Amino acid sequence: MTKNDGATDSQSKDIIKVEGGSIVTPLGYAVSGIYSGVKRKRNDLGAIYSEEPAQAAAVYTLNAVQAAPIKVMKETMAKEQTIQAVIVNSGNANACTGEQGIEDAYTMQKLAAEHFNVPVHYTAIASTGLIGERMPMENITNHIPNLKVGNRPQDADAFCESIRTTDTFNKSVCYQAEINGRTITMGAAAKGSGMIEPNMGTMLSFITTDANVASEHLQEALKEVTNQTFNCITVDGDTSTNDMVLLLANGKADQESLAPGDEGWSTFVRLLELTCESMAKSIARDGEGASKLIDVTVKGAKTDVEARQIGKAIVGSSLVKTAVYGSDANWGRVIAAIGYSQAHVDPEKIDMWFGTIQLLKQSQPTSFSEEEATTYLSGDTVDITVHLHQGDGFAKAWGCDLTYDYVRINASYRT
Amino acid sequence: MTKNDGATDSQSKDIIKVEGGSIVTPLGYAVSGIYSGVKRKRNDLGAIYSEEPAQAAAVYTLNAVQAAPIKVMKETMAKEQTIQAVIVNSGNANACTGEQGIEDAYTMQKLAAEHFNVPVHYTAIASTGLIGERMPMENITNHIPNLKVGNRPQDADAFCESIRTTDTFNKSVCYQAEINGRTITMGAAAKGSGMIEPNMGTMLSFITTDANVASEHLQEALKEVTNQTFNCITVDGDTSTNDMVLLLANGKADQESLAPGDEGWSTFVRLLELTCESMAKSIARDGEGASKLIDVTVKGAKTDVEARQIGKAIVGSSLVKTAVYGSDANWGRVIAAIGYSQAHVDPEKIDMWFGTIQLLKQSQPTSFSEEEATTYLSGDTVDITVHLHQGDGFAKAWGCDLTYDYVRINASYRT
Numbered sequence: 137m138t139k140n141d142g143a144t145d146s147q148s149k150d151i152i153k154v155e156g157g158s159i160v161t162p163l164g165y166a167v168s169g170i171y172s173g174v175k176r177k178r179n180d181l182g183a184i185y186s187e188e189p190a191q192a193a194a195v196y197t198l199n200a201v202q203a204a205p206i207k208v209m210k211e212t213m214a215k216e217q218t219i220q221a222v223i224v225n226s227g228n229a230n231a232c233t234g235e236q237g238i239e240d241a242y243t244m245q246k247l248a249a250e251h252f253n254v255p256v257h258y259t260a261i262a263s264t265g266l267i268g269e270r271m272p273m274e275n276i277t278n279h280i281p282n283l284k285v286g287n288r289p290q291d292a293d294a295f296c297e298s299i300r301t302t303d304t305f306n307k308s309v310c311y312q313a314e315i316n317g318r319t320i321t322m323g324a325a326a327k328g329s330g331m332i333e334p335n336m337g338t339m340l341s342f343i344t345t346d347a348n349v350a351s352e353h354l355q356e357a358l359k360e361v362t363n364q365t366f367n368c369i370t371v372d373g374d375t376s377t378n379d380m381v382l383l384l385a386n387g388k389a390d391q392e393s394l395a396p397g398d399e400g401w402s403t404f405v406r407l408l409e410l411t412c413e414s415m416a417k418s419i420a421r422d423g424e425g426a427s428k429l430i431d432v433t434v435k436g437a438k439t440d441v442e443a444r445q446i447g448k449a450i451v452g453s454s455l456v457k458t459a460v461y462g463s464d465a466n467w468g469r470v471i472a473a474i475g476y477s478q479a480h481v482d483p484e485k486i487d488m489w490f491g492t493i494q495l496l497k498q499s500q501p502t503s504f505s506e507e508e509a510t511t512y513l514s515g516d517t518v519d520i521t522v523h524l525h526q527g528d529g530f531a532k533a534w535g536c537d538l539t540y541d542y543v544r545i546n547a548s549y550r551t
Numbered sequence: 552m553t554k555n556d557g558a559t560d561s562q563s564k565d566i567i568k569v570e571g572g573s574i575v576t577p578l579g580y581a582v583s584g585i586y587s588g589v590k591r592k593r594n595d596l597g598a599i600y601s602e603e604p605a606q607a608a609a610v611y612t613l614n615a616v617q618a619a620p621i622k623v624m625k626e627t628m629a630k631e632q633t634i635q636a637v638i639v640n641s642g643n644a645n646a647c648t649g650e651q652g653i654e655d656a657y658t659m660q661k662l663a664a665e666h667f668n669v670p671v672h673y674t675a676i677a678s679t680g681l682i683g684e685r686m687p688m689e690n691i692t693n694h695i696p697n698l699k700v701g702n703r704p705q706d707a708d709a710f711c712e713s714i715r716t717t718d719t720f721n722k723s724v725c726y727q728a729e730i731n732g733r734t735i736t737m738g739a740a741a742k743g744s745g746m747i748e749p750n751m752g753t754m755l756s757f758i759t760t761d762a763n764v765a766s767e768h769l770q771e772a773l774k775e776v777t778n779q780t781f782n783c784i785t786v787d788g789d790t791s792t793n794d795m796v797l798l799l800a801n802g803k804a805d806q807e808s809l810a811p812g813d814e815g816w817s818t819f820v821r822l823l824e825l826t827c828e829s830m831a832k833s834i835a836r837d838g839e840g841a842s843k844l845i846d847v848t849v850k851g852a853k854t855d856v857e858a859r860q861i862g863k864a865i866v867g868s869s870l871v872k873t874a875v876y877g878s879d880a881n882w883g884r885v886i887a888a889i890g891y892s893q894a895h896v897d898p899e900k901i902d903m904w905f906g907t908i909q910l911l912k913q914s915q916p917t918s919f920s921e922e923e924a925t926t927y928l929s930g931d932t933v934d935i936t937v938h939l940h941q942g943d944g945f946a947k948a949w950g951c952d953l954t955y956d957y958v959r960i961n962a963s964y965r966t
Binding site: 234475 | 614616617646681873874896899914958959963
């Protein structure tokens, strides 16, 4: 099963969502996902291959403790910012594994490079799974030769599955736009869920496009968009040792090189925004144990940065999350979260809506119907909008409810 | 039932814990706790009275949204930093109640002042309970005249009960020390639990002493000690609109005025530390739904401030909390929390213990027995110690596990 949460926007009229599209819909990409035995069952080893070396950009976890593949990736990307093959496994994060872990990551990268016949420094690597145990290298080395890439929908599905840990569904999306007379396609696959179960690294996202964009511009765009999308999701506030978003642009759409300031640039950035927003929402919806997506909109903050702070405080509040789980229109908890967000707030001037139901006007409760609010909160998506009346700051943030299942999943033994 | 978690320290040899002691053990204090009907049942209105006007110090919530009684208290304390009577209710927080709420808080303060025949600005006020609903003033005004204070143990119990919300036990402690030839006693009562259930304000603590200390020195000491104690507990990371710690010193022990630099000052501060630490631990242990106290010690951080950051990241991590609930020695989650604490960390140099069991040495897993660790984690107190080897920074932090009951309590309807 593949689900995705579409992002919509009035500016996006030239961009279409490709139903059934995926990471292999952009020209020149093929993927594979197989079972190697790192996990007990299900696919756990995946690869992406681009016909042409692709310009590349990546952002990484800010956790001071970084897994071996993150270290190797940073070193690799420092060379040419060009990637042609990606090797990724789930089930073992290769984190807190010392020198041995670094050596294992190098070996994995080298074997993938040989298999795809590309330079080692054109080969990206990622891992997600258990922390603190050595990568079972025999499984990896034995199975890399079995990675036969293809660009059929079932290949994309197999790849999506190979990167999952506690995710309950595949996360995949594809958008298209006309840019300067050429059709540009962008696809993505992601995995998310809680940070760790048991000890699972959270968030990996791989984005492919056939656009022709230099890596430096990709990097700039990815960094900005990540701040507004992936960095605005909260499942439990824990950031992993293995998070990474990788963006590849192989230029196969045969379009002229695109750069900031060009006519089509804003459309390209919007394509990236929609892709990242869709993946971010899917990850939030599939947070560990989640039964509902919480979609927060903050308006009228002093700045965009403060709006983001407020949005993240709201979706990060355990008390808001449990209230949403209980379908309780508990606006006091939202107010309290706004209050401790450390943003500029006038506590007397807050407007608040759950869906289209206004609960607060100038911080005073309206005479809203509790029953109507409870019905709204029983749906699978809960929109919370707050207006602070402090300025033009705007942000979105996404999270999920906190349920018995979150406790069950995370309280269970690793073994 | 009254429980407390004693704090122990080799420096505290001159300080004794008074078994069965309470907020009325220091000379010259009397309290009352009665039922007024703000809550459905159980005591909900309390008072403290000091025979002499007491020098006073207070610290408040940092939430930008502050309840009416907090605003009134700040105004009151700004006058003479002297308090002789305290009026407090549970069941309604008088928060997000606009101008009406301020007016109600003034009325409550004024009636208490009249009842105890003390000046209005010698009368402290606090509330905890539901946010966003008007204080049922009739209950308050009708029952203030019934507040008959006494200094028997049952009076202290009745008071402790009157400030509880979702707390499952009374929180009370008393310590004594010889200072400059006089016996100085300090007692405290507190309430804690989660921030809000449903919409309950978290944390109130009232500390009484018969020491003779000027309010400016009390304030300085309280601020510092609060940072190391009350500010190092985390139940769910949410800070309330109503938090307050109030410290009264009425000088009834007939000792010479004590000030920083005096011989007995460090003993007095230590008395305050032990009192606050004990209350902080009791609050953490009684966190909503908690089954275990998590007691974190951070050594070898770059600074004390960074040690505190790390400690709070560990006790604040939902993943650590669920692992403790599941008695799972999941050190990877502790490592990840250290990593995102934003303190200086060398990820290769972390030592970690659960109780006396060393799990990590220089960030590498030891060959500890999982079985032994699970047995240790099944107790009602889990000590986690980390050593960073970055400097001399030291801190303690306290929290509780995250359980099904936390979700149950907080997902339930307000009505």
